[in-house]
Amino acid sequence: MATKYILAVDLGTSGAKVALVGVDGRVAAWESELVTLRVLPGGGAEQAPDDWWRALVAATRRLLARHAGPASEIAAVCCSTQGEGTVPVDREGRALMDCILWMDMRGAPCLRRQFGGLANMQGMSLPRIRRWIRLTGGMPSPTGKDPAAHMLLVRDAFPEVYERTYKFLNVLDYLNLRLTGRFVATFDSILTSWVTDNRDADDIRYDAGLVKDCGIDGDKLPEIVKCTEVLGPLTPRAAEVLGMAPGTQVVAGAIDNTAAAVGAGAVADYAAHLYVGTSSWVCAHVPFKRTDVFRSLASVPCAVPGRWLLTALQATAGGNLTFLRDNILYHEDELLAEAEQPDVFKVFDQMAARVPPGSNGVLYTPWIWGERAPVDDPALRAGLYNLSLEHTREDIVRAFLEGVALNTRWLMGPVQKFLRRPVETINLVGGGGSSAAWCQIFADVLGVELRQVKDPIQANARGAAWIAAAGLGEIALADVPELVEFEHVFAPQAVNHAVYDERYRTFLEIHKRMRPLFRRINKGAQ
Numbered sequence: 001m002a003t004k005y006i007l008a009v010d011l012g013t014s015g016a017k018v019a020l021v022g023v024d025g026r027v028a029a030w031e032s033e034l035v036t037l038r039v040l041p042g043g044g045a046e047q048a049p050d051d052w053w054r055a056l057v058a059a060t061r062r063l064l065a066r067h068a069g070p071a072s073e074i075a076a077v078c079c080s081t082q083g084e085g086t087v088p089v090d091r092e093g094r095a096l097m098d099c100i101l102w103m104d105m106r107g108a109p110c111l112r113r114q115f116g117g118l119a120n121m122q123g124m125s126l127p128r129i130r131r132w133i134r135l136t137g138g139m140p141s142p143t144g145k146d147p148a149a150h151m152l153l154v155r156d157a158f159p160e161v162y163e164r165t166y167k168f169l170n171v172l173d174y175l176n177l178r179l180t181g182r183f184v185a186t187f188d189s190i191l192t193s194w195v196t197d198n199r200d201a202d203d204i205r206y207d208a209g210l211v212k213d214c215g216i217d218g219d220k221l222p223e224i225v226k227c228t229e230v231l232g233p234l235t236p237r238a239a240e241v242l243g244m245a246p247g248t249q250v251v252a253g254a255i256d257n258t259a260a261a262v263g264a265g266a267v268a269d270y271a272a273h274l275y276v277g278t279s280s281w282v283c284a285h286v287p288f289k290r291t292d293v294f295r296s297l298a299s300v301p302c303a304v305p306g307r308w309l310l311t312a313l314q315a316t317a318g319g320n321l322t323f324l325r326d327n328i329l330y331h332e333d334e335l336l337a338e339a340e341q342p343d344v345f346k347v348f349d350q351m352a353a354r355v356p357p358g359s360n361g362v363l364y365t366p367w368i369w370g371e372r373a374p375v376d377d378p379a380l381r382a383g384l385y386n387l388s389l390e391h392t393r394e395d396i397v398r399a400f401l402e403g404v405a406l407n408t409r410w411l412m413g414p415v416q417k418f419l420r421r422p423v424e425t426i427n428l429v430g431g432g433g434s435s436a437a438w439c440q441i442f443a444d445v446l447g448v449e450l451r452q453v454k455d456p457i458q459a460n461a462r463g464a465a466w467i468a469a470a471g472l473g474e475i476a477l478a479d480v481p482e483l484v485e486f487e488h489v490f491a492p493q494a495v496n497h498a499v500y501d502e503r504y505r506t507f508l509e510i511h512k513r514m515r516p517l518f519r520r521i522n523k524g525a526q
Contacts, residue, residue, distance in 0.1 A: 003028075006468045007063075007244070008461035009056060009079040011171065012256065013037060013047075013101070013278050014322075016055035018063050019458060020074070021465035023474045025483045027458050029067055031059040038098070043105035043144070043378075046098040049087050052171070053178055060242045074244065077179060077234065078251040078468035080259035080460040081171040084192050086150035088165040093177050096161045100150040102279075103369060105378055107149025110156050111140055114215045122376075128213070133291045135197045135207050137308070138298040143370065143378040146192035151216045167222045168193075172255055179238050179250045180231045185222045187301040188258045188309075195221065196301075199289060201308055204301050227254045227303035228471035251468040256460055257281050257311055258302045263463030264427040264453055265484025267304055267477055272415075272423045274442065274450075275459070276432025280317030280408065282415050284310045284423075295414040296373040303467050304477050312415050313372040317404045318432050320366045320382065321348060324400055329393075345435070348397050352437040355398040357444065357496040358503055361386050362395045364403030365510055371407075374414045377515070379522040385510060401438050405445040406500070406507045412446060425449045427484075429459030436488070444496035445504070454485040 003022050010017040014037070019030035033055035038046045084102035087095050100107075117125025122142040132139040140148040147170060155162045169177060170189040177183055187204040190196055195214050197207040204224055211218045225231070229252045233239075239246045253259070257275065261283045264273035272284040285307045291298040299308035325344045363385045370378035384396065416423055426448055432438055433456030443450040453459055466483070469475045475483075 003073065004075045004474065005073050006465035007060065007074050007077045008464040008468070009077065009081075009175065010259075010460040010464065011052055011056070011079065011081040011175065012460075013082050016052060016059055017461060018056065018059045019461040019465075020063065020067055021462055023465070023469040025462050025466060025485075027455060027462065029063055030458065030461065031063040033059040037101075045101040045103035047085075047101060048098050049095040049174055052175065056175070057241050060244075064243050074248060075474075076230075076249040076251050076468045076472060077244070078464040078471075079172055079175045079253040080256055080464040081175060081253075083170065083172070083189065083255035083257065084146045085171040086147045086154070087169045087171070087174045088154055088161055089167055089169055089174070089177065089183075090164055091166040093181065093183075095174070096164055097154070097158065099171065099174070100153065102145055104150065105144045106157075107153035108142060108144030110152035111142065111144060111149045114152055115140070129293070131209070132194055133293060135199065135210060136191070136194055137198050137289050137291050137300050138191070138194070139293070140192075140194050141372070141376060143376065145372075146194075148192060148194045148214065151193070155215065165220055168216070168220055169222060170255070172253060173222060176231060176250065176252060179234055181235050182231050183222045184225050184231065184252065186225060186227045186252050186254060188227060188255050188303070190222075190224055191300050193221065196224070198301050198308075201289070201301065201306050225252050227252050227258065227467055230471050249472070251471040253464050254303050254467055257283055257313070258309060259460045259463030259467065260429055261285065261309055261463065262303060262466050262477065262480060263459035263461070264429045265481050266427050267480045269307070270419055270421060271427070271481075272425070273427040273429060274408065275430040276317045276404070276428065276438070277430040278316065278319040278322065280314040280404065280430075280432075282312045282408065282411055282426075284415075284419060286310050286419065290418065292414060292418055296376045297414055297418050310415070310418060312374075312411050314407060314411060315370050315372045316366060316368045318430070320364075320368050320400050320404060321345065323368055324397070348401075349435045349437045351394040352398040352401050352441075355394050357499045359399040359402055360391060360395045361388075362391055362399040363503060363506060363510070364396075364399040365507065365514075366400070366403045366407050374411050379519045380515070381518055381522065383510075383514070401435075401441050402445065402500070402503070403507075405438075405442045406504055408442065409445050409504055410508070423448060425451060427451050427453050429453045429456040431457045433457070433459075439488070439490045443490040443492045445500045447492045447497050449492070450490040452487045452490065454487045456487075
């Protein structure tokens with residue numbers, strides 16, 4: 001019987017990956033294409049939706065040119081994308097401005113104006129917060145980094161765009177529009193507009209009161225569908241430019257943390273996965289809706305029927321290494337002309353493996369773009385501590401890896417309290433999961449068994465493929481743990497864990513002492 005493939009799309013902040021994935025989860029081939037990120041004054045961050053589509057088309061056509069099988073083998077297209085971006089589109093589906101990304105903080109003042117009150121927390125009224133938490137499970141981030149703030153920013157700062165907007169779409173929703181012509185949002189992509197009643201995991205719907213108070217005209221919000229819903233076939237135009245068979249179905253898909261949870265094989269209740277990419281998160285499916293407002297943790301809508309996904313987001317993880325590569329080691333200046341740039345992340349791995357745990361005393365705090373959880377604080381910033389003349393860049397590289405892991409340990413306490421049970425095993429996915437040195441660091445810092453999922457960088461694509469396969473009736477999502485494969489299992493080493501216990505106490509002390517200084521220095525980010 002011929003293998004059925006899913007064309008799985010993984011659109012992250014750094015670029016688009018497309019993969020041909022069998023319904024069993026095996027990746028037959030993949031291609032990637034970079035996408036430009038624009039960081040703007042005042043906390044802005046944008047990407048051009050046309051660049052996403054260009055990258056998707058270019059990578060898909062290269063992939064299909066290498067794939068010898070007939071187009072009929074591809075049963076569906078399904079996307080996983082970065083979340084919490086906002087694209088206003090007109091009735092013809094044209095983007096009216098660049099996407100306001102998940103990193104963008106310009107809408108924070110708009111939130112305070114829209115939702116303020118005499119009795120408030122972080123500028124938003126307590127009665128509204130109580131209603132958001134009761135119905136949605138969360139609330140708009142005071143940092144302005146989600147669509148609730150983005151849409152208000154468009155309304156207030158770009159009124160001509162707002163007037164022409166037919167629908168506000170998340171990143172996933174925009175790609176689905178380009179593929180099918182349908183204006184829809186999924187259970188998870190609509191979440192951070194904070195206008196839905198999420199108390200029934202299988203029936204996520206708009207709440208009239210939340211929509212009325214959100215400050216956005218309700219008719220500018222899209223229809224909501226399940227992640228596994230078959231949206232219909234590719235449009236003739238999309239099929240033509242992608243080089244795919246007319247009639248190929250499109251399944252709604254999911255944003256990155258939802259897809260990664262499936263792709264990591266962590267779909268059983270309380271099974272945890274750690275994703276390490278540009279940003280980072282710890283997630284676990286749970287049979288209940290709950291919120292820890294003080295630690296910015298919540299269980300939210302997802303792709304698995306009857307379940308919510310505990311989602312604990314951290315602002316930047318691998319993004320710190322990208323910063324080190326692009327802004328320090330290989331910044332475009334005279335020094336760059338003197339050296340060829342290698343596969344720098346593999347070199348980082350080799351360098352870190354030569355340095356003992358604790359980085360010879362160097363400690364790094366990875367808050368390069370503020371933090372989301374376990375503290376929601378946009379004023380925090382990264383820092384290297386305890387540098388001396390005896391240190392080398394090898395120490396700094398390992399300190400970067402350890403700093404991200406220490407930050408994850410900080411998050412794990414609230415996560416385990418939320419789950420009401422210890423986490424003893426974690427499936428690791430994302431680009432960071434390709435680093436054996438980093439995997440061992442995470443295991444040692446966290447003190448848990450860490451299972452490195454095979455081809456961890458493909459987890460989102462694999463998750464999208466399994467979501468599509470479930471939507472097509474080829475598998476049930478409950479089958480996924482039997483399909484996932486592991487490259488290696490890293491056990492924590494007691495002697496290293498003891499070193500990191502001491503480092504962790506220092507890490508927390510640095511946060512305690514530096515937090516008021518960062519708030520004073522970075523007043524505009526609060």
